[in-house]
Amino acid sequence: MMSDICIFGVERVDNARDFGRIAAANAISDVYAMGGKPLLALSVLGMPINKLPTEVITEILNGGVEICKEAGIPLAVQEATV
Numbered sequence: 001m002m003s004d005i006c007i008f009g010v011e012r013v014d015n016a017r018d019f020g021r022i023a024a025a026n027a028i029s030d031v032y033a034m035g036g037k038p039l040l041a042l043s044v045l046g047m048p049i050n051k052l053p054t055e056v057i058t059e060i061l062n063g064g065v066e067i068c069k070e071a072g073i074p075l076a077v078q079e080a081t082v
Contacts, residue, residue, distance in 0.1 A: 016056045020063025040076045
């Protein structure tokens with residue numbers, strides 16, 4: 001079972017880390033909603049070139065890592081494409 005989440009301006013937050021936390025929590029929640037139990041997480045992030053500083057992208061990814069740790073779900077791969 002898998003879940004993915006694409007966010008195009010849906011979540012309005014001013015903090016990049018919170019944005020990452022929300023995205024990860026939503027994806028994990030989808031797995032639980034389908035009656036599954038998350039075994040591991042795969043983090044993939046795509047961003048338009050030169051739109052956000054790398055520090056902001058790093059914070060988004062770190063927010064997702066925090067949620068995975070809180071949920072006890074290992075993060076198998078983390079990849080960012082800019």
